[in-house]
Amino acid sequence: MLFSTKIVALLVLAAAAADPLWLDKILHADFSSLQLSANQCVQLCVRRSCLYVVHDAEHGCQMVTGGAALATPNSLLLRCCFQAPLVNVALGKPTRASSVLNSFLPGHSNDGVFLNSSNFFSSLNEIRAFLVIDLQQEYAIEAVALMPRLKNFGSNRFKYIEIRAGLTNVTGPDFSSYTLLALFPGPAPDPGIWVTKNLTTPVLGRFISLQRTAVLADYLEAAELMVYSRP
Incomplete structure (x- = not known):
């Protein structure tokens, strides 16, 4: 053969x-x-x-x-018996956010730089703040990994963080039509530790939403969001 x-x-x-x-x-x-x-x-x-x-x-x-x-x-x-390595398909892809705090741009969330404490994305202090990454094509997603902001300024910020995937570009802040990939209730682990989720069933998606769904308003912060597939 x-x-x-x-x-x-x-x-x-x-x-x-x-x-x-x-x-x-x-x-x-x-x-x-x-x-x-x-x-x-x-x-x-x-x-x-x-x-x-x-x-x-x-x-x-x-x-x-x-x-x-x-x-x-x-x-x-x-x-089914042979696998290529998982690849971070979110790296460098277009991003947008509900709001942006100063120079902490959405693109810092998927630029591959996650050990620099000043390189991260931050929204304004708001309810249901979100970030969206456009993978630019559909991928069968198998895992996600999120690095919280390296300097943790309070456990309330990293609280009820949802990552979802969808095939259509939803304006937000309602991403309930997307498939839930991961939910991190918080608080954030020690700075510098990834929070990850391996999916038991691959999910087909193009648009990835990262959202803080806690009731009270606060900042959504992320040093890096990785989305893994086998392209």
Whole structure:
């Protein structure tokens, strides 16, 4: 059996979020003649619960529900038993926030700098402050990691912090239509310690919301937010 060196994980569990429009249109159609990317091929396989995906330029997207699957040397074979490393797909992606305190911009939350105590995102003192990262395409998200502000100025700030994922750009502050990935009740751990959540079921999403949902107003602060997938 010939296997490509670009072996990545096959996600076989359906995500809770709604399908993107391109996927919804072809779920029940003949996709063999469509020019799908490897990422789209995986997402379609998630919905069809297939066991293998073979993707190459000549044949496009092929799926196998059982038995053996062969890949040509130039193809991309995806199987459940082989996994590519998780990648932080949020790094450097566009951000926006409900408000910004001085120079503590939203982009500090996903710039890869998290050991500098002056490099972090902060909102104003407000109710349901939020941050949104646009991953710029749909990913099957498997884990998230959040570094609180390194200098903890009170336990109330890091309290009831929600991370959610969705496929549509929601203005906010209501992100209830998004799938909940993680909830950190707080208070913040010792400065410099990541809070993480590994998902038992991958969630398909493009827009990531980070929000402080505590009743009382306060600052939403984050040194770094990482979102892990296998692109």
